[in-house]
Each structure stands twice: as structure tokens, then as C-alpha cells.
Amino acid sequence: MSSGDKGSRKKDTFKEVRNREDFEAVLYDLAETFRVLGDQTRVRILMALTQSEMCVRDLAEGLDLTDSAVSHQLRILRNSRLVKFRKEGKNAFYSISDEHVTSIFREGIEHVENM
Amino acid sequence: MSSGDKGSRKKDTFKEVRNREDFEAVLYDLAETFRVLGDQTRVRILMALTQSEMCVRDLAEGLDLTDSAVSHQLRILRNSRLVKFRKEGKNAFYSISDEHVTSIFREGIEHVENM
């Protein structure tokens, strides 16, 4: 991979990756996204948000966590664009960012259930 | 880590969990799986394996890693059933475990490309 391409075109099962640098950059972001998903608290938060949008207090109370812990984790989830939020008065309502996140969860669950 | 109990095959993704304990156990395993996926080296290994099965040396050379590092990571990937392997002589050929892993990768890539 790193050397000696020999001009052979590999059959890429994954979409349009221009060059190797872009490819590595995507892999980096991909690993980063999975890293963020790889925490039980964040998974529980996201799973709760698949039901409906919620504010920090709702999540903290429903998941038996401190407001601070939830807020910290939501910031991480925000930075990875895994959740979005809107402010309304003194509340901040969070929700799942897009349907890819839901799909990743669905596939992930099917994986762990077949282990 | 909860071991697999075969025999119960379900389909409705988010509604299939009977009680709260099972639900939390699934979320735990799910987070664990994502945690394993959340490392750049392991992502690069898995991405290489989407092309074809490979042995440790191939991966180490292709990804510019030590044999030891690759072997360590492959063990982690094995434990999470993300890769499978077969032995042939003194070689151990690794490959992606199942289609869910590929799907997770595809969805993940689409997610990071839309950021």
C-alpha cells in the first residue's frame, strides 16, 4: 500500500477517495468518530436521544448522571457533529445529528447481538 | 463482556430489547465495539482488510508498523469479533468478520465526509 503500486487498480469497496492523503485524513476522522462513540455514557446519551430531543437536565436525570458529566460529554458529541442542539430560554435541547449516526447504531447493535 | 446467546434472532432494531438489563448490556457491548473501532491503527488495519485477507507481516509492512503492534491490535479486534482468521502453516490470515463491520465503516465514512 505504502509503496510499489505496480499500477494495479484495487477494487475499492468504498467510494470516491481522491488521493492517499485524503484517504488517511478520512481514516483519521473515522477513527476519531468511533473513538467518541466508544464510551458507555455517550452511547447511553445518544440512545436516549434516538427517542426524542432532550435537554441536559433530562438526560442527567434519566441516565442518573451529574449535569456536569452530561454537559462535558455533549460537548464532545457536538464537536464530532454527532448531535446538534438548539437553545430555548435557559434550556439547550439536543438531538441526533443525522441519520448516519442512527444507521451506525443499528449496524453496531446487530453486530454485538450476533457475537 | 456478555457472551453470545444464540437462538434468539430479532429484526426490529431499536425495539427488540426485552428488559432494561439486556438493554444496558447491549449498550455496553456496543460502546465496547466502538471503543475498539476508535483507534487509527485499528481502523487502518480494518480498512486494509476490506481489500483482501492479509497476514500480520503484510499488514505491518503495508501500514509501516511493527509486527508486535499489529499483533496486539489484531488480538483486540479478534476479541471483539471484528476480524476472523485462519492459520496456514506459519501464517495467520486475517479478514473482516462480517458485513455489519463493513456497513459501519461505510456509514461512518459518509458521516465524516458530510462534516
Place this chain on the structure above:
DNA sequence: CGTTCATATGAACATATGTTCATGGGTAAG
């Protein structure tokens, strides 16, 4: 046999990470 190659594994080390605690900002009501 001994040697070499491919892989696995344990120990050690440096780094990364999640939670708690304390604090601050901002909003709505009293």
C-alpha cells in the same frame, strides 16, 4: 539437531481520557 521466519504475549512506560468538584455565565422569575 539448529536456524529462520511468522506470530503471540507480558511488562513497562508515557499519554490520553472520563468523572468530580468548583466556579462562572446567562436566563427567568420573585
Place this chain on the structure above:
DNA sequence: CTTACCCATGAACATATGTTCATATGAACG
């Protein structure tokens, strides 16, 4: 203005984690 509430954030701490190094196992081969 004062209070109460919701949320965000920095510091500190304990724990977890990936890599390297050394070593072990096992297979092919001279």
C-alpha cells in the same frame, strides 16, 4: 436586585490505553 435554575468549562485526579522492547511459541527447512 436577588434568587433559583440550567448549562458550560477549567483543574485535578485516578484509570485506561497504545506502543515499544524483550521474550516465547511454533512451523518450515537446511
